[in-house]
Structure formats: structure tokens, C-alpha cells
Amino acid sequence: MQPITVVTTAGRPDEISITLAQKACDELGLRFEERKKRSVAKISEQLNANVIVAGKNRYEYYPKDAKAPFFFHPNSAAFRLKRVARGEHDPMLDACQLEKGDSFLDCTLGIGSDAMLAAYQVGEEGTVVGLEADPNVAFIVQKGMATYDTSELPLTKCMRQIKIIQSEAVVFLQKQPANAFDVVYMDPMFEEVIEESNNFEALRDAGQHITLTEEWVREAIRVAKKRVVLKAHFRSTAFEQFGFKRDIRLTSKFHYGVIEK
Structure with missing residues (x-):
């Protein structure tokens, strides 16, 4: 079964990360998942999901079973x-x-x-x-x-x-x-x-x-x-x-x- 994609916030969300999470949900047509003190790995495992995390400074993308998050950097x-x-x-x-x-x-x-x-x-x-x-x-x-x-x-x-x-x-x-x-x-x-x-x-x-x-x-x-x-x-x-x-x-x-x- 193909994983779904959900959006969540950083571990301790503030108004900025909540706003960014909502923006990602709106633009990508995805559902929001409250963090509830869970790790990203736990959310991914429980929901069989890729996870986009809206942090204070950037978005991070955790594909299901990936070793590390993907984020933008000019490299x-x-x-x-x-x-x-x-x-x-x-x-x-x-x-x-x-x-x-x-x-x-x-x-x-x-x-x-x-x-x-x-x-x-x-x-x-x-x-x-x-x-x-x-x-x-x-x-x-x-x-x-x-x-x-x-x-x-x-x-x-x-x-x-x-x-x-x-x-x-x-x-x-x-x-x-x-x-x-x-x-x-x-x-x-x-x-x-x-x-x-x-x-x-x-x-x-x-x-x-x-x-x-x-x-x-x-x-x-x-x-x-x-x-x-x-x-x-x-x-x-x-x-x-x-x-x-x-x-x-x-x-x-x-x-x-x-x-x-």
C-alpha cells in the first residue's frame, strides 16, 4: 500500500510553524496531523505516511523509511x-x-x-x-x-x-x-x-x-x-x-x- 503524505509542525509549534503547515496543506491538498509529542518517525509509522514538517525556518520532507529529511539548500x-x-x-x-x-x-x-x-x-x-x-x-x-x-x-x-x-x-x-x-x-x-x-x-x-x-x-x-x-x-x-x-x-x-x- 502506497504511503499517504501528511503535514505536521515542529516538536514545539509556534504560530509561524502552524501557519506554514496550513499553507502546505492548502497548496498540496494534504491533511494536517497534530504532532502530539510524537517523533516524525512515529507519525510516519502509525499512519504509513510521508511527512512534511513545517518548522520555524524551513520545510523538511521525510519520505517513508528515508534515512534523512529532504530540505532546500543551495548546496x-x-x-x-x-x-x-x-x-x-x-x-x-x-x-x-x-x-x-x-x-x-x-x-x-x-x-x-x-x-x-x-x-x-x-x-x-x-x-x-x-x-x-x-x-x-x-x-x-x-x-x-x-x-x-x-x-x-x-x-x-x-x-x-x-x-x-x-x-x-x-x-x-x-x-x-x-x-x-x-x-x-x-x-x-x-x-x-x-x-x-x-x-x-x-x-x-x-x-x-x-x-x-x-x-x-x-x-x-x-x-x-x-x-x-x-x-x-x-x-x-x-x-x-x-x-x-x-x-x-x-x-x-x-x-x-x-x-x-
């Missing part, structure tokens, strides 16, 4: 942005070849690090859309990007620029006209772990594991105006299977592949 994006701002290369941006004013579709948003880099590259005149299939993950990341408090610029501006849409990639792509985005990007969750981020294991537990398909690639090619970019583990056969020109990076766990239009 590696902050370090990557600093390097790019200094004029250093970023492999993802090298593969995408984004220009100021371009439109970028991230089919697998996750925590949003790549989308933040894309937002920096395309500038205020550009457009960045991020798709997240799991509604709970999409909610956590959307609220996190809208409210995360940081004095680090241009990080804040990049976060606020991203439009997050809860949708499976193929479903969204099918609704778009041809050449709707300059670059279509995808980083599916394959079985190999390809991130070093602390929050990635939690994301693997929380997010949907969707395998690349011929239909997905075909729709991405149709919707992309300039190129389609794939990120995958260096052992992945998807590059050759779907016709991506692979950029082999000998010292990296992951590679990028490109299909030019």
Missing part, C-alpha cells in the same frame, strides 16, 4: 557560482553554451543547482524553467528558493528567477510548441550516485526515479531550439543509445552529452 550552486563569476569554467555551462537572453528548460530540477547556474548565465532577460515530478519535492524546492535567506549575490537573484513547475518531463514537453526553449537539459536519477552533495542521498529517497526513454529524448529534441544536453554517470549507456555526443571527462564521475539542432 554546491554557491561554490559553482563563485567560480563562474571569477571566470572559471563550469562543465554543465560548457555543455549547454547558454547565452544572455536564452531560455533554459531543466527537465529534472531536483535541488536546482544546475538551474541556478543557468539563471546566472542567461541573465535577467533570459528564462529558466525547472520541472520536478514529485509534488512534495517541488513544493519544498519552490518554497526554499522563494524564501532562502542569503546575502550571497548573485545566488539570491538566480534562485528567485527560476520558475518551478510540478510535472513529469514528457508530459510537459508534449504540451510545448517546437523550438520553445533554446536548451533542454536533463539529469535523470540513474542507479549510480553522481553527486557529492550532502542532500543528494535525501533527494534520491524523496524524488521520483525516472529512466530516460526514446519518447523523452524525441520530445526534447522537438522542443529545443539549439541543443539538448544530458548529464549521466560515466558508465551510462544512454549517450550512445540515444545519439548524444559525449564529452568524456577522464577525472569525473559524470559526463555530459549533447544533441545539436
Whole structure:
């Protein structure tokens, strides 16, 4: 039986966490569960439920049986942005070849690090859309990007620029006209772990594991105006299977592949 999802507050709720919990219930159509001094694990076990916790400063998402909660944090994006701002290369941006004013579709948003880099590259005149299939993950990341408090610029501006849409990639792509985005990007969750981020294991537990398909690639090619970019583990056969020109990076766990239009 698939677990339900409920919303609760922090252990000692105040008015802010109660308000945030109600907001999550309203937006996601979920039921509220009073904490009643129970641990999150206990609530999850008793109700066979995923649990969203509205804390004082952020939302945390505890998928059923997950080892750790998923929450929004800019993670590696902050370090990557600093390097790019200094004029250093970023492999993802090298593969995408984004220009100021371009439109970028991230089919697998996750925590949003790549989308933040894309937002920096395309500038205020550009457009960045991020798709997240799991509604709970999409909610956590959307609220996190809208409210995360940081004095680090241009990080804040990049976060606020991203439009997050809860949708499976193929479903969204099918609704778009041809050449709707300059670059279509995808980083599916394959079985190999390809991130070093602390929050990635939690994301693997929380997010949907969707395998690349011929239909997905075909729709991405149709919707992309300039190129389609794939990120995958260096052992992945998807590059050759779907016709991506692979950029082999000998010292990296992951590679990028490109299909030019």
C-alpha cells in the first residue's frame, strides 16, 4: 500500500510553524496531523505516511523509511557560482553554451543547482524553467528558493528567477510548441550516485526515479531550439543509445552529452 503524505509542525509549534503547515496543506491538498509529542518517525509509522514538517525556518520532507529529511539548500550552486563569476569554467555551462537572453528548460530540477547556474548565465532577460515530478519535492524546492535567506549575490537573484513547475518531463514537453526553449537539459536519477552533495542521498529517497526513454529524448529534441544536453554517470549507456555526443571527462564521475539542432 502506497504511503499517504501528511503535514505536521515542529516538536514545539509556534504560530509561524502552524501557519506554514496550513499553507502546505492548502497548496498540496494534504491533511494536517497534530504532532502530539510524537517523533516524525512515529507519525510516519502509525499512519504509513510521508511527512512534511513545517518548522520555524524551513520545510523538511521525510519520505517513508528515508534515512534523512529532504530540505532546500543551495548546496554546491554557491561554490559553482563563485567560480563562474571569477571566470572559471563550469562543465554543465560548457555543455549547454547558454547565452544572455536564452531560455533554459531543466527537465529534472531536483535541488536546482544546475538551474541556478543557468539563471546566472542567461541573465535577467533570459528564462529558466525547472520541472520536478514529485509534488512534495517541488513544493519544498519552490518554497526554499522563494524564501532562502542569503546575502550571497548573485545566488539570491538566480534562485528567485527560476520558475518551478510540478510535472513529469514528457508530459510537459508534449504540451510545448517546437523550438520553445533554446536548451533542454536533463539529469535523470540513474542507479549510480553522481553527486557529492550532502542532500543528494535525501533527494534520491524523496524524488521520483525516472529512466530516460526514446519518447523523452524525441520530445526534447522537438522542443529545443539549439541543443539538448544530458548529464549521466560515466558508465551510462544512454549517450550512445540515444545519439548524444559525449564529452568524456577522464577525472569525473559524470559526463555530459549533447544533441545539436
